[in-house]
Amino acid sequence: MDRFLFLTFDGLSTGAVYAAFALALVLIWRAARLVNFAQGAMAVATAYVGYAVVSATGSYWLGLGAAVLAGLALGALVERVLMRFVGHANPLGDVIVALGLVLLIQAVLGMVFGSEYRPATVPFDTDALSVGGIAAVSPYDLWVFGAVMVVVVLLALLFTRTPIGLRMRASAFAPEVSRLLGVNVGRMLTVGWALAAAVGALAGMLVIPTGLGLHPHAMDMVFVVAFTAAVVGGLDSPAGAVVGGLLVGLILSYVTGYLGPDTTPLAVLVLLLTVLLVRPGGLFSSVKARHV
Amino acid sequence: MTATRTDVSTPDPQPTRPSPLRRLLPGPPGTPATGGSTLLRHLVLAVLAGTVVVLVTNQLEPYQNLQVARVCAFLCVTAGYTVLVGLNGQLSLGHGALMATGAYTVALTQQAFDERAVQGRWILPLSLLLAVAVTAVVGLVIGLAAARLRGPYLAGVTLAVATLVPAITTIFTDVFNGEQGLRFPTETPPAFLGAYFQPERWLAWIALVAALLTMLLMANLVRSRFGRSLRAVRDDEVAARLSGIHVAGSQVLAFVVSAACAGLGGGVYAVLTATVAPGKFALDLSLFLLMAIVIGGLGSLVGAVWGAILLVALQDLPSLITETFTLPSDLAQRLEGNLALAVFGLILIVVMLVAPVGLQGAARSLAARLRRRAPSR
Numbered sequence: 001m002d003r004f005l006f007l008t009f010d011g012l013s014t015g016a017v018y019a020a021f022a023l024a025l026v027l028i029w030r031a032a033r034l035v036n037f038a039q040g041a042m043a044v045a046t047a048y049v050g051y052a053v054v055s056a057t058g059s060y061w062l063g064l065g066a067a068v069l070a071g072l073a074l075g076a077l078v079e080r081v082l083m084r085f086v087g088h089a090n091p092l093g094d095v096i097v098a099l100g101l102v103l104l105i106q107a108v109l110g111m112v113f114g115s116e117y118r119p120a121t122v123p124f125d126t127d128a129l130s131v132g133g134i135a136a137v138s139p140y141d142l143w144v145f146g147a148v149m150v151v152v153v154l155l156a157l158l159f160t161r162t163p164i165g166l167r168m169r170a171s172a173f174a175p176e177v178s179r180l181l182g183v184n185v186g187r188m189l190t191v192g193w194a195l196a197a198a199v200g201a202l203a204g205m206l207v208i209p210t211g212l213g214l215h216p217h218a219m220d221m222v223f224v225v226a227f228t229a230a231v232v233g234g235l236d237s238p239a240g241a242v243v244g245g246l247l248v249g250l251i252l253s254y255v256t257g258y259l260g261p262d263t264t265p266l267a268v269l270v271l272l273l274t275v276l277l278v279r280p281g282g283l284f285s286s287v288k289a290r291h292v
Numbered sequence: 293m294t295a296t297r298t299d300v301s302t303p304d305p306q307p308t309r310p311s312p313l314r315r316l317l318p319g320p321p322g323t324p325a326t327g328g329s330t331l332l333r334h335l336v337l338a339v340l341a342g343t344v345v346v347l348v349t350n351q352l353e354p355y356q357n358l359q360v361a362r363v364c365a366f367l368c369v370t371a372g373y374t375v376l377v378g379l380n381g382q383l384s385l386g387h388g389a390l391m392a393t394g395a396y397t398v399a400l401t402q403q404a405f406d407e408r409a410v411q412g413r414w415i416l417p418l419s420l421l422l423a424v425a426v427t428a429v430v431g432l433v434i435g436l437a438a439a440r441l442r443g444p445y446l447a448g449v450t451l452a453v454a455t456l457v458p459a460i461t462t463i464f465t466d467v468f469n470g471e472q473g474l475r476f477p478t479e480t481p482p483a484f485l486g487a488y489f490q491p492e493r494w495l496a497w498i499a500l501v502a503a504l505l506t507m508l509l510m511a512n513l514v515r516s517r518f519g520r521s522l523r524a525v526r527d528d529e530v531a532a533r534l535s536g537i538h539v540a541g542s543q544v545l546a547f548v549v550s551a552a553c554a555g556l557g558g559g560v561y562a563v564l565t566a567t568v569a570p571g572k573f574a575l576d577l578s579l580f581l582l583m584a585i586v587i588g589g590l591g592s593l594v595g596a597v598w599g600a601i602l603l604v605a606l607q608d609l610p611s612l613i614t615e616t617f618t619l620p621s622d623l624a625q626r627l628e629g630n631l632a633l634a635v636f637g638l639i640l641i642v643v644m645l646v647a648p649v650g651l652q653g654a655a656r657s658l659a660a661r662l663r664r665r666a667p668s669r
Binding site: 034035037082085086087089090091092093095096097099100101102103104105106107108110111112114115220221224227228231262263264265266268269272273276277280 | 377381383385437440441443444445447448449451452453455456458459460462463575576579582583586590626627629630631632633634636637638639640641644645648
């Protein structure tokens with residue numbers, strides 16, 4: 001029972017990170033109808049910036065801020081310089097460009113920082129606290145969970161309560177009409193990418209210390225899991241991404257805890273295929289499945 | 293992607309008396325054959341290409357022959373991959389894992405025969421056939437799921453497949469020997485070639501036969517009724533179904549054929565080094581293969597040749613640079629693995645943004661422009 005509780009809290013904490021990362025994928029999907037396969041690599045790049053600032057200033061919070069700012073800048077840059085110019089003749093064009101970006105970012109990081117694992121510091125204790133004799137949850141887990149939930153609430157407020165949020169939703173939903181009504185659709189797309197990359201950067205800063213450490217490939221598996229989480233929730237639904245992330249985090253925590261860490265990729269694939277074949281629109285979507 | 297369509301809309305001016313040689317030249321896919329048998333034309337081309345490569349390998353150093361062999365092994369994979377992605381519009385990122393399936397099948401078969409002290413020339417073809425069969429079955433399983441998925445979803449699922457290879461080898465560690473991988477006896481040249489025959493040349497010939505067989509099959513497949521139905525499904529599923537094409541069936545079959553090619557390529561790749569290890573089949577390999585077919589031009593078999601050559605040539609780029617310029621060892625070490633990756637990534641981005649038809653598409657449109665200009669002079 002102790003173990004089950006521990007795995008549950010651990011799953012919720014990592015699930016929160018998956019949720020944030022899935023949310024970043026959903027943000028771009030809703031704005032541009034593409035899955036950003038470079039999200040993981042971009043998050044790693046911003047985490048390198050963040051930890052460079054941490055080691056220069058000694059402050060985790062400055063590093064975190066730098067990483068999020070770098071995410072904003074990188075997201076806007078990728079949209080303005082690359083994604084905007086991908087032709088629509090080939091429907092696979094955006095995925096291929098994003099994959100090229102993955103190779104490029106990881107190679108540049110490897111050349112600049114080297115390919116060895118770098119330790120990543122955390123501001124809180126990662127050892128689990130004992131509550132009533134049961135070691136269940138660490139302060140770091142609480143910080144991760146809290147930070148992600150704050151971001152989720154802020155994003156929800158941004159999209160539903162502010163003019164820019166309304167304009168972003170409008171330009172994603174009906175770009176032609178929005179343009180006629182005076183919305184700068186291109187700029188909204190850039191803002192969407194910047195926001196998504198910033199959320200991805202936060203997720204990267206939160207998850208990298210819990211894994212092996214900072215490495216150009218640190219987010220490869222996280223990306224696959226977050227994609228699964230986004231698909232579980234339905235790529236179109238931000239709320240679905242959050243629930244999907246927590247759900248996938250829990251499932252993977254149990255699988256890893258009871259069956260061993262090697263089975264995780266297999267579990268991810270089984271989960272992804274099951275959801276796509278049984279309920280292709282995800283748990284929270286009304287999108288119809290393709291008939292063949 | 294659009295190369296076929298532009299070719300159809302601007303037909304070449306028909307020469308008044310087609311020379312017999314003209315019939316043998318490959319026209320752009322989509323144009324009707326000018327006459328004669330497609331199979332015969334491709335057979336003649338394959339024999340010609342094979343003869344040229346064999347003559348070239350007789351002049352090469354061992355390492356260069358190994359390079360030729362690697363190009364041929366990758367060509368098996370890229371030929372099938374470009375048919376799947378370019379002609380059928382299904383983006384798979386799991387072809388590295390499919391190569392691993394073929395490679396491990398060959399390794400396990402060869403080991404099994406070696407342990408029972410069975411020897412013979414038939415073991416290699418048998419193990420390669422098994423690799424093709426096993427990978428085709430794996431491709432069938434993935435393809436059945438893939439037929440229900442579109443672009444990014446399919447890419448995501450196959451990406452998850454690609455990350456699975458190291459996990460599978462670790463879970464079933466007594467079969468696949470985990471991170472260390474498997475070793476099996478090296479393929480040696482047959483006795484009648486002489487005692488001093490270069491082993492690498494023999495490997496190059498094995499890979500060449502596999503590549504030529506794959507190219508021959510794919511070239512005929514692309515121009516067959518099946519090839520046309522693949523393109524129809526890619527361009528418009530509804531219209532394809534109205535024309536009586538079984539959409540899901542042709543997609544699954546495309547995946548199976550493509551997987552079989554990847555299995556053969558992976559098997560040959562394993563034979564070249566007589567080892568397999570999960571590290572060789574990481575996610576990067578799938579992205580390299582994607583780079584190869586994108587730069588050649590998606591859907592173009594000649595482009596697949598370009599891609600396979602560049603894939604092998606560019607991987608040697610870092611060592612070439614570190615040998616030419618004297619770099620500090622630290623910098624050289626960092627460049628070693630990463631420079632090729634950066635170049636591959638840049639190529640993927642630039643080709644997709646600037647020339648989505650790839651090298652072969654660009655060459656073809658240049659040739660068409662020259663041909664159009666010629667009669668006016």
